[in-house]
Amino acid sequence: MGAPPVSAADRALARPRRRPLAALAALLALVAVGAAMLVTLATPTPRPADAPAGEFSAGRAYRTVQTVAQRPHPAGSAANDQVREHLVGALRGLGLETEVQDTVAPEAGQLSGAAGGATVARVRNVVARLPGTASTGRVFLVAHYDSVQTGPGGNDDAAGTSTVLEVARALAAGPRPRNDVVFVLTDAEEACLCGAAAFAASHPLAADGGVVLNLEARGSTGPVIMFETSRNNAELVAAFGRGAPHPVGTSFAVEIYRALPNDTDFTAFLDNDFVGLNSAYIDGGAIYHTPLDTPAAMDRGSLQMHGDNALGLAREFGRADLTALRVGHDASYFPVPGGLVRYPGWLTWPLAALAVLGVLALGWLVRRTGRAGTGRLFAGFGLALVPIVAAPVAAQLLWAGITALRPGYAELLDPYRPVWYRLAVVALAATILLAWYALARRWSGPAALAVGGLGWLALLGVVLAALVPGGAYLATLPALAGALAGLVALRTRIDGPWPVVAVTLAGAVAVVILLPTVVLLFPALGMAMGGVAALFAVLLGLAALPVLDLLHPAAGGQRGPVTGHERDSPDPAASDERSLVAARARRLGALPAVAAALAATVLAGVGLAVDRFDADHPVPTHLMYALDADTNEAQWLTRESDPQPWTDGYVDGPAKIDGFPGLGDPDLRGGLAPVANLPAPTVQVLADTTAGGLRTLRLRLLPQRTVRLATLHVDATTAEVTRAEVAGREVPVGRQPGVEEAKADRWGFGIVFHAPPAEGVEITLTVVPRAGQVALRAMDASDGLEGLPGFRKRPAGVGVVGSHTSEMLAVARTYPL
Numbered sequence: 001m002g003a004p005p006v007s008a009a010d011r012a013l014a015r016p017r018r019r020p021l022a023a024l025a026a027l028l029a030l031v032a033v034g035a036a037m038l039v040t041l042a043t044p045t046p047r048p049a050d051a052p053a054g055e056f057s058a059g060r061a062y063r064t065v066q067t068v069a070q071r072p073h074p075a076g077s078a079a080n081d082q083v084r085e086h087l088v089g090a091l092r093g094l095g096l097e098t099e100v101q102d103t104v105a106p107e108a109g110q111l112s113g114a115a116g117g118a119t120v121a122r123v124r125n126v127v128a129r130l131p132g133t134a135s136t137g138r139v140f141l142v143a144h145y146d147s148v149q150t151g152p153g154g155n156d157d158a159a160g161t162s163t164v165l166e167v168a169r170a171l172a173a174g175p176r177p178r179n180d181v182v183f184v185l186t187d188a189e190e191a192c193l194c195g196a197a198a199f200a201a202s203h204p205l206a207a208d209g210g211v212v213l214n215l216e217a218r219g220s221t222g223p224v225i226m227f228e229t230s231r232n233n234a235e236l237v238a239a240f241g242r243g244a245p246h247p248v249g250t251s252f253a254v255e256i257y258r259a260l261p262n263d264t265d266f267t268a269f270l271d272n273d274f275v276g277l278n279s280a281y282i283d284g285g286a287i288y289h290t291p292l293d294t295p296a297a298m299d300r301g302s303l304q305m306h307g308d309n310a311l312g313l314a315r316e317f318g319r320a321d322l323t324a325l326r327v328g329h330d331a332s333y334f335p336v337p338g339g340l341v342r343y344p345g346w347l348t349w350p351l352a353a354l355a356v357l358g359v360l361a362l363g364w365l366v367r368r369t370g371r372a373g374t375g376r377l378f379a380g381f382g383l384a385l386v387p388i389v390a391a392p393v394a395a396q397l398l399w400a401g402i403t404a405l406r407p408g409y410a411e412l413l414d415p416y417r418p419v420w421y422r423l424a425v426v427a428l429a430a431t432i433l434l435a436w437y438a439l440a441r442r443w444s445g446p447a448a449l450a451v452g453g454l455g456w457l458a459l460l461g462v463v464l465a466a467l468v469p470g471g472a473y474l475a476t477l478p479a480l481a482g483a484l485a486g487l488v489a490l491r492t493r494i495d496g497p498w499p500v501v502a503v504t505l506a507g508a509v510a511v512v513i514l515l516p517t518v519v520l521l522f523p524a525l526g527m528a529m530g531g532v533a534a535l536f537a538v539l540l541g542l543a544a545l546p547v548l549d550l551l552h553p554a555a556g557g558q559r560g561p562v563t564g565h566e567r568d569s570p571d572p573a574a575s576d577e578r579s580l581v582a583a584r585a586r587r588l589g590a591l592p593a594v595a596a597a598l599a600a601t602v603l604a605g606v607g608l609a610v611d612r613f614d615a616d617h618p619v620p621t622h623l624m625y626a627l628d629a630d631t632n633e634a635q636w637l638t639r640e641s642d643p644q645p646w647t648d649g650y651v652d653g654p655a656k657i658d659g660f661p662g663l664g665d666p667d668l669r670g671g672l673a674p675v676a677n678l679p680a681p682t683v684q685v686l687a688d689t690t691a692g693g694l695r696t697l698r699l700r701l702l703p704q705r706t707v708r709l710a711t712l713h714v715d716a717t718t719a720e721v722t723r724a725e726v727a728g729r730e731v732p733v734g735r736q737p738g739v740e741e742a743k744a745d746r747w748g749f750g751i752v753f754h755a756p757p758a759e760g761v762e763i764t765l766t767v768v769p770r771a772g773q774v775a776l777r778a779m780d781a782s783d784g785l786e787g788l789p790g791f792r793k794r795p796a797g798v799g800v801v802g803s804h805t806s807e808m809l810a811v812a813r814t815y816p817l
Helices: 019-041 058-068 078-093 158-173 194-202 234-243 251-259 265-271 300-319 345-368 374-383 385-405 407-411 419-444 446-467 473-490 498-525 527-543 545-549 572-610 739-744
Strands: 097-106 118-130 138-144 180-186 211-217 221-229 275-283 331-336 339-344 619-621 624-628 633-638 669-673 682-691 694-702 709-715 719-726 729-731 747-754 761-769 775-783 798-800 808-816
Touching (some): 019 331, 019 498, 058 158, 058 300, 078 118, 078 158, 097 194, 097 729, 221 498, 234 300, 234 331, 345 473, 374 385, 374 446, 385 419, 385 527, 419 572, 446 545, 473 545, 498 527, 527 545
Parallel strands (some): 118 747, 138 180, 624 808
Antiparallel strands (some): 097 118, 331 339, 682 694, 719 729
16 A cells, blocks of 8 residues: 655655644744743853852952063063963962972973974973872872963963862862872973973873862863863763863863864873863954963953863862773763763664664655655755755855954954954854755755755764774764654644644754854864864754744645646636745745845944954064074065965065074074174083994083074984984984985974073984084074064054964074084
8 A cells, every 4th residue: 555645845854733733833943942041051140259258259369460471471480480470379378289390391292393303492481289188199290380481371271270279279178188288380381391291201290190180271261171081081081071160062062172182281191191181262352372362362251261161170080089990981971051961982883873773764754654755855865965965165265355354363363353243154154054954955956955954964973983082973973863753743733833843853952962062163173173163063954844834834845847637727817826926935034044144244244344454463473583593684574375474574585494493383484684693502522432333422402592492403314313312311312314205304303402401402413414514403493583683563453373483583503523
């Protein structure tokens, strides 16, 4: 027996009697759920300085921010020394056992800029301990107190530093925790993560590992996101859900961050087998690492959220049995109003399979009830790919057009006022989805398109389960909810309320899961990758297609020939009336897409009008000065591929920087510069011995001025380095090029030393000579170009790129030994 005939108007999953009222109710419900999710992501109200002693107070912590971030304080600087002295005094004032770990440490996280060599730094970490009453392990609260050379670090990381101090005060004022709590304020994070590497690898308090809570900031505002964990994080995530008052974090973020080449101090602890959580607020990225990262730029609500979570987690882990934290799987988790949903990672594949089976069952039932045939189901699946592809492409094209009009955006993580552009991308994604649906609905019908959209979500869930298991929930759960809602809708009275209720609940699941993803992806990836957020916005729309269908008039759902009854109708007036009704339905169906397109245009235009470069929001520029003491020639250098007008006054074409391997970036533009009277670093020979064909050089690299870093590179055409020590510490030499390779790439081994002491750095090299003399290239670098001949101060509206080489002044000399 065949399926019973179904009228054209019944091809949707829901056909309420009062369609406008049902559409309004469903949309209001989804808007309410969306608003609840946005409230979940909002920062709390900052507590004043007179808040109770047991609470975290952003008002109290902000005083520390103001002290720490008075001026730039990179590792090794006099300002860095002053900050450290303040921190030591503050922790000792709380009655905590406090010390300074002063040592030389290698980098962590593979950030080296040395050609085939090693990065090292002198670090001075501030370490304090609050002893526990019956410790089962140690809890480490970590933040770095150094800043970049280009900015005072009001957020990065005075936010984390002040949070650690305020949490230490709150804990010291209350009952002692069960476990030891160690407060670690690291040095040289910006340079090489060397302070964290030194503590994790060699400090006695770190010998037995423990739980690390690392506090960071990459911007000036937004919710604090727990974006990274150690492996096998199920118990850690459970504690995060219990202990953090504002538990914003997703397993998708953890998976993505693990795949990226980014590093924080947390990396050094993971390398030494610690477990823990890494948190930061990341919106407002335009000021990141720039002179604008001042205390005044900080959103104190973000600081309060950092502190609330850090204090709550310190207390949670402070009373837990830390020996039971390692389990054999990662958890999948995401925020919901009032808490955190989590489930074991081993459920990822079963849920993905259920979603696929659920969509297949829905497709079968749609076909069985006559709402779509096999051909239309396949057509719906194929057509659903169109917005999935088109929306991200359109978003990227939109941003390409905007950056063509505003080239300075290319050097920023995000515009200064990105909200308008973000809304424009969402509106553009909505335009594509709505226009696609208005057209495709006539060809395939609403039910086939709904099944097709859910089919792509289920398929994506399988792909994510295989590649990034912690992100599979993003597609699997909306697909499963949509399939179950469709099955309920088709098994109940189609013109009653329950189909609308079912598809609205499924849409709510999609909103809860996918809306925060869209919101958080924008600051995480920046507008340059706005297409990723557009993709997830479209996935949200596909999951909510049955609700979207309620916005359209009840119609046949496909375009095609008229039925035999219509063709044989003797009443031309009735046929004309049907044509008019169909035309009116098409016009009404196009209205949402037109409105979204207009919104996208207006929002992008407002963004361009509002987010202009000015004295408070300057266009970023990058400039360096490099002096070759061998030739007594100097040049201006920039990394800007298309220099801004101010920078263009210094550079005129590709630069030749073979004599400056310590800069680490061969793709620079340059221009001739006046020669400044600056001394080059010296290389002193302390010992020179030869045995068994190997030559051992014990050297002292000694800057002749106050610098941030010093480098020493070996000319690979003159020697191959087989062993190296820096300040008595052996460092890896890496692969050394052969003679022919060396002719093309001259520098085979290098050392970059951050924060060199005034007495210089002792380096021992064991080499295989390839020529009569071993040629060494020494370079040092300070910060600040003002006072150099030929330098013109930046006018108002011209700023500094947040880069570790901005404003660098380098001097280099070759030493043949």
